Amino acid sequence: MKRTRFLLLCGLAVIVTIISVVLVQVYSARYSHKLDSVKIHEAFEQQGIPLTRSSGITDHVFTMTLRDVAPEVFTINNGQSISVYLYDSSNEVPEAIADFEAKTATADVTDHERYEIGNALIFYNAEGPQQDIRVQLAMERLAAILD
Helix, strand or coil: CHHHHHHHHHHHHHHHHHHHHHHHHHHHHHHCCCCCHHHHHHHHHHCCCCCEECCCCCCCHHHCCECCECCEEEEECCCEEEEEEECCCHHHHHHHHHHHHHHCCCCCCCCCEEEEECCEEEEEECCCCCCCHHHHHHHHHHHHHHC
């Protein structure tokens, strides 16, 4: 009887430990101070901007690899583009910017907005006369996530 009760308590302790570990991992993944694709998509969706993965654009300065990271490129507003570079840490972003500036030093780069938010480097290439203010609001949302 005592042995059965002891084994039951041990089993219960193992189950509680496993559940605790899983909850900590889920919480850490959801609220870590690092941006990922999901958080970026959510920020844009909250502003009413669907991100459509762009395909076929490979010879544009906002699609080149920077510091060994290729961007995720999205189209918004019928032709404007968002290029998202996600790095392992925020320390890599200034190096990526230096890489971009070195690679485009002699190029005629179109007007664009550049956002450095945590571990993300994001370019908004608003080809056309109108910039979408909602992009700025999405960037502010991403920055708030990291605060």
